[in-house]
Amino acid sequence: MKIEAHWPTTVAEALAIQDRLRPLVDLTGPGPTEPETIAGLDVAYADDDSRLAAAVVVLDARTLTVIDSAVTTGRPAFDYVPGLFAFRELPALLAALDQLRVVPELLVCDGHGLAHPRRLGLACHLGVLTGLPTMGVGKTPLIGTWEPPAGHRGAWSPLRDGDETVGRVLRTREGVKPVFVSVGHRMGLDNACARTLALTPRYRLPETTRQADRMCRAALAKS
């Protein structure tokens, strides 16, 4: 699918777009409980920040093997501003998504969804634009407070921002730093954590983002 979107030039414009999209986020669904296909998205940057490569890799959800993928190269669409991260990477990621042969049942983003100062992290934004179920798995926090989860794999603690629960701090590997899981669009938090654990049988990060990471790095090196 080809997605039409207007990309901001200024911070004020970007904030206005987030305000407009935020009410369109669907937080009702449990999301796909037994998806057959799950896609991972990631972006790699050149040393001088002049170029980037965006990759989308679709995995068979059961075997975690690659069944489709796409990569695009280009330039960062926006400066890096915490909270406006999506405007930097989404144009390239959408271009990559457009080249996919199959439509994934779930998109796993490298970053946050609801766990965002205005509740519109990259995962939510991508969900609204594509209409597909999305979730975010971040390596480091952006907002919120939490208690360290127990040491075993599967242990978690709520990620809160004031009174709201915006995500979950989830341990995907015994004794290893946890990840930050939050819903994006048409996805429930319990399910997002279940899917994250299913995607991390061995490593800290989901196999989807690991595959996407290696692919965009390779593409960047060649460009």
Next chain:
DNA sequence: GCGACAG
């Protein structure tokens, strides 16, 4: 006012 701040 002073930090913190997805990738």
Next chain:
DNA sequence: ATCTTGTCGC
């Protein structure tokens, strides 16, 4: 994100 050495552990 990216630049980096050695080091600890399976």
